[in-house]
Amino acid sequence: MQKEHVAMESRPISELSDSQIADLFNKSFEDYIGTLVNFTAESMSNYITLNYLSKAHSHAFYSSDNPDEPIGFALIAIRPDKPTETRLGAMGIVKASRGKGVGPKALKMVFDAEKARGMSTVGFECIQQNAPAVKMYSSAGCIITRELLGWQYTPRQGEFPADLEPKPCSFEEVDALVKTYAAGDLPWQAWGFDKTPETNRAFRLGDAYCVVTDPEDKEKDTVKVACLIVAPQSRRKGEATRLAKAMMGRFPEKKWMAPPIFPKEYGQGLAKKLGFQKTELTQYQLEMNRSSSSSNVARIILFGGIEKYIGNLATLPLVAGFTNLTFLLDEYVKPVWDSLGVEIAQKRAFIDCKYAEDEGRDIAVDVAFPNKMNNVPLRKLVVDTGNPGLLKLLGLKLESPCIFGLQGTSANNSTGNRFGIVESNVLRSACVVYDPTNKQVGIAQAHVGSSSSNIVDLKAGTDSPAVTGVNANQTNNQPRSEGNSAGDMITPRFVWTVAIILSTVVFPDI
Numbered sequence: 001m002q003k004e005h006v007a008m009e010s011r012p013i014s015e016l017s018d019s020q021i022a023d024l025f026n027k028s029f030e031d032y033i034g035t036l037v038n039f040t041a042e043s044m045s046n047y048i049t050l051n052y053l054s055k056a057h058s059h060a061f062y063s064s065d066n067p068d069e070p071i072g073f074a075l076i077a078i079r080p081d082k083p084t085e086t087r088l089g090a091m092g093i094v095k096a097s098r099g100k101g102v103g104p105k106a107l108k109m110v111f112d113a114e115k116a117r118g119m120s121t122v123g124f125e126c127i128q129q130n131a132p133a134v135k136m137y138s139s140a141g142c143i144i145t146r147e148l149l150g151w152q153y154t155p156r157q158g159e160f161p162a163d164l165e166p167k168p169c170s171f172e173e174v175d176a177l178v179k180t181y182a183a184g185d186l187p188w189q190a191w192g193f194d195k196t197p198e199t200n201r202a203f204r205l206g207d208a209y210c211v212v213t214d215p216e217d218k219e220k221d222t223v224k225v226a227c228l229i230v231a232p233q234s235r236r237k238g239e240a241t242r243l244a245k246a247m248m249g250r251f252p253e254k255k256w257m258a259p260p261i262f263p264k265e266y267g268q269g270l271a272k273k274l275g276f277q278k279t280e281l282t283q284y285q286l287e288m289n290r291s292s293s294s295s296n297v298a299r300i301i302l303f304g305g306i307e308k309y310i311g312n313l314a315t316l317p318l319v320a321g322f323t324n325l326t327f328l329l330d331e332y333v334k335p336v337w338d339s340l341g342v343e344i345a346q347k348r349a350f351i352d353c354k355y356a357e358d359e360g361r362d363i364a365v366d367v368a369f370p371n372k373m374n375n376v377p378l379r380k381l382v383v384d385t386g387n388p389g390l391l392k393l394l395g396l397k398l399e400s401p402c403i404f405g406l407q408g409t410s411a412n413n414s415t416g417n418r419f420g421i422v423e424s425n426v427l428r429s430a431c432v433v434y435d436p437t438n439k440q441v442g443i444a445q446a447h448v449g450s451s452s453s454n455i456v457d458l459k460a461g462t463d464s465p466a467v468t469g470v471n472a473n474q475t476n477n478q479p480r481s482e483g484n485s486a487g488d489m490i491t492p493r494f495v496w497t498v499a500i501i502l503s504t505v506v507f508p509d510i
Helices: 018-028 041-050 102-116 131-139 171-181 239-250 264-274 330-340 388-392
Strands: 008-012 053-063 066-077 085-093 121-127 142-153 200-205 208-213 222-230 255-263 283-288 309-317 326-328 343-345 348-352 363-367 373-377 401-404 406-408 419-422 430-435 440-446 490-492 505-508
Touching (some): 018 085, 053 102, 171 208, 330 406, 348 406
Antiparallel strands (some): 053 066, 200 208, 326 419, 363 373, 430 440
């Protein structure tokens, strides 16, 4: 049976009152697989404020058959610390309009509008078990960037002693820590929390802080953890574990749950230590490729694709590697070191940890290969060991030293051979053509905006095709360096991460 398609338009949701937005939201989520949705005008107003939603840029969708009755919505969030990135905070279509192509069409309207405004990234979350939504987003060219998990646990009677007393603290204390010291890539849902004192409470123990739903609410048997953070000077000392155990000991009759808004890599270790189990519902964190919904260039592995890169491919032998640092010839990396105030100790390069956060948000590093590859986000090159005090024992003058992701090869070269090791921190900004038949790869700057393909069969004993990618001067959406030498490698800009290749390239004599 062929789907019935609806002609539709988008208008700013600011034309609707909070009460009307709440009603539209509730109707669109009346059979949602997650929690029950029941907004009022007041709770919708709080939701808009909490999630940094912009009514002016959010959408209400209408069909041409009934232009006075909205059939869906999309809420756009703009965070003050990331003005060039937006989040699709929520999107829904009323039940009567589903199955008619409204969802994909609405999604395209949203992405087209954000692209027209010059937004570099449109990110959002989707419940993993919501198969129709995941399919729609994937078909629209959206990319799953990582999995967001939740955890839950019911403590046994007397499992956690009540000898430690968490102290109440203000939401403002916790919020300031999150906004200043939380990971730069923290998902939006975990970056903020409800500050309503009637429903939430904030506690601290030492330098560990948490925000939870009211544990003294006798009508609810489960406490939800909205935030758990430790001040930077006390991390990796067990503070988060102590606070979690103290909270469960202080309120022993409760079940405990962290909703699926936390990256697996951030919460899994603590959850395992405390005995928490993964929740049934999980989420995907997704991102829309900037170029178009029909072009899925980002984060792909190409086997012989020709039109997805800029410039000439540099052919490199391929081996396996196990490092999170890129090693290049000293003559290539020293200009970068000098520009960023990198310090050297025991032949290792160290950089200030501040570049892992907002300080490095608008900076990209140009990496020199035989064909020079640009636009590696600086924040991807800062490796935090979690113990800057120990690194200071090396005599470093940096206030908070981190290992720099671009190292020189002299520290690992006793043979005099010229070689390099290129890791994922650099390869994320590359288009890499893998040629496993001939045990080599080609590497070039990825071309964002390509929508066509020209696939070439790579045969054993042959070179990579002698084809030049798109001329850089012909692309109008690809950030470029204004420098033309290794000494002019640092350029402030907003950078697109356009490829993720989780492997290592090692090559000689460059």
